[in-house]
Amino acid sequence: MSTPRDLMIVALDVAPGRPLERGDLSLALAGAEVYDxxxxxxxxxxxDRLVPRASPAPEDPLLAEAASALVREAPYESPADWLWRRGRGLSSAYLAALEAEGQIGWERNRWLPFRGGRTVLSDTEARRxxxxxxxxxxxxxxxxxxAAGIRDELTPAEPAVTDDTVLTVLAAVHDAVMELEAVRQRRAIEDAAFANVWRGA
Structure with missing residues (x-):
């Protein structure tokens, strides 16, 4: 099982009621792909460049897709550029893959007789x-x-990453999530200002 798949499962399993920003999760998933x-x-x-190397294609289809999407010509690509390019809509892609594999289903009730409501994880080896x-x-x-907002920031007592390469990738994920949040806040301010103009405020 891949790290991005595990991250997606954890997002569904650990924080089913916690509102997650899909963009944040997608950036974290793209970071998880780079890690793998x-x-x-x-x-x-x-x-600060991701340089592809000759290696067998990963068994996981989405990870194989990620490997084939790497920029293969100089000056290559920075981790930050990869996150923004690869991360677009990535949470939806992993959700669809898990559903197609029978890893998740959709909660139904009498008000939602067809697919809808929240996702429900199946009891599978991948989940365990x-x-x-x-x-x-x-x-x-x-x-x-x-970074994805599934849990709070790490505490000093928790195990820390010591590999400099991995730390560089994780820092890029963190910075990208912060940048995305800044964009959201700026848009919210602009939308509020626009609404005030229309109301004559």
Missing amino acids: LLRTGAVRLDG RAGYRWAADEPVLLALAA
């Missing part, structure tokens, strides 16, 4: 594996979850 590609040797970080990584306080998974 670094682990498998499909890419390396050269300065993601739960194990979460319960084990795996540092990278915790950091990505914090």
Whole structure:
């Protein structure tokens, strides 16, 4: 199972009632993909550039798609550029993949007889594996979850990431999420100002 899939499962399992920003989650998922590609040797970080390496395609279809989407010509791509490009709509792609595999279903009731309502995780090996990584306080998974808003920021007592390459990727995820939040706030202010103009305020 891949880290982005585990992160998506954790998002559905741990915080089903917590409002998550899809953009934040998508950026964290793109960061999780880079982490897995670094682990498998499909890419390396050269300065601030992601440089693809010759390696077997990952078994996971979405991770294989991520590997094939890497920029393969100099000057390559920074982790931040990758997050914005690859992250667009990524949470929806992982949600659809989990649904197609039978990992999740949709809650139904008499008011919503067809698909609708909230997602419900099936009792699968993938869910148990993601739960194990979460319960084990795996540092990278915790950091990505914090960036996505699934949980609060890490406390000093929790295990920390020590690999400089991974830290660079996690910092890029954090910065991208902060930038996206700044954009949201700016749009909210602009929308409020526009509404005031129309009301004659």
